[in-house]
Amino acid sequence: MLEFRNVTKAFGETVAVNGVSLSFTPGQMVGVIGRSGAGKSTLLRLINRLVSPGHGEIVFEGSNVATLSGRDLRAWRARCAMIFQQFNLVNRLDVLTNVLIGRIGTAHTLPVMLKHFSAADRAAAGLALDRLDLLPQALQRADTLSGGQQQRVAIARALLQNPSLILADEPIASLDPRNARLVMDALRRINRQDRITVICNLHTLDAARAYCDRIVGMAHGRVVFDGTPETLTRSAIQAIYGDEHDDDAVDENLTSTMGASLVARAQPELVAVM
Template identity: 80%
Template sequence: MLELRKVTKRFGDTIAVNAVSLDFLPGQMVGVIGRSGAGKSTLLRLINRLASVGEGRIVYGDTDVGALDGKALRAWRARCAMIFQQFNLVNRLDVLTNVMIGRIGTAATLPVMFKRFSSADRANAALALDRLDLLSQALQRADTLSGGQQQRVAIARALMQKPSLILADEPIASLDPRNARLVMDALRTINKQDKITVICNLHTLDAARAYCDRIVGMAQGRVVFDGTPNQLTSSVIQQIYGDDTDMAVDESLTSTMAATNPAPAGERQMEVAH
């Protein structure tokens, strides 16, 4: 279980994350919602240790994440895969190589840098691409793919790390509704089939309602809601988004997802940590 205890992160006089305490049970798919600047991205960066923990503790099992450094920190970042809004692929390399780069956290660095991958790595990368319906694009340059395809390549790369957790920071923010659905479908399938915990920052609450069993709402660095989608009342939404409530709804995304997701994730019964 991933545990956050009174985690606070300051940047100068700004408190980006303010005394956040959360538990994430294994196998959960959690959507983190809130306005821009609410602290969502900083929260994920603290968990992955792309930012150092200021105050409080982050613990995974017996591991004090905030105290890790060197080889142990690299191992944690492999175990806790990160997916970014801007994909972070190497455009000049082919898709298969981009996926195999996911091995850099768990394999010797020099062979990976020189693209000396084992036959097992190549086979696993091909399997990951096949799962995401991208095997036919394996030898294309990454920059020839659409944004949605590139994001699915990034997910395949994360799978190469054999993670226990996947952190996705606004993975569909720059995508059209169809590609957003494909990316969220992929994340949910991985969550359910592989029992991998997925924590996903989402700009709109529609995607969180459709795909996540649990939603965490943040405002001004604090957690102001933690519950199931059907517990999101209008007053809670107002508390999370304030005057930007209308911006939290993307009707085109909702209609696209509704066509393939008639039963909201919140209707499924799943234990929620508080």
């Protein structure tokens, strides 16, 4: 289990995460929602220690992640794979090599940088690409792929880390609706089949409601909602996205949630397992 215990992170005078206490049950798919600047990205970056907390503990299986350094920190980052909005692929390299870079956290760095990969690693990378319907593109340069394909390559790279957690920071924010659906389908499938915990920052309520077991809403660095999609009421949305002077924000995001049924109808296989 992953736990936040009264965690605070400030950047100068700006408090990005403010006294957050949360626990994440293994195997959950959690959507984190909120306005821009609510603290969503900082929350994920605290988990894999791209930033360190100023106060509090982040505990995973009895170990305080906030105190890790050196080899232990590298091992932890390998266990919690990170997927970014902008894919973070090496454009000049082929797709297969980009996936194999996922081994850098669990293998010696020099062989990885020289592209000296074992047959077992190459087979694992091919399997990961096949799961994401990208094996035919394995030898293409990464920059020849569409945005949605590149994000699925990033997911395949994450799988090669054999992670306990997958952290996805706005993974569909720059994608069109079809590619967004393919990426979210892939994350949900991995969550269900591999029982890997997925914590995903999302900018649309329809995606959070359609794909996530649990939704965490943040505002001004604090958790203001934590529950199932069914309990995400209008008042809860109000707390996340606006106050009594900002009804337009609530109306916009409530309308977005109404699209969830359309997303679900487009994915009967997803509905069958939810």
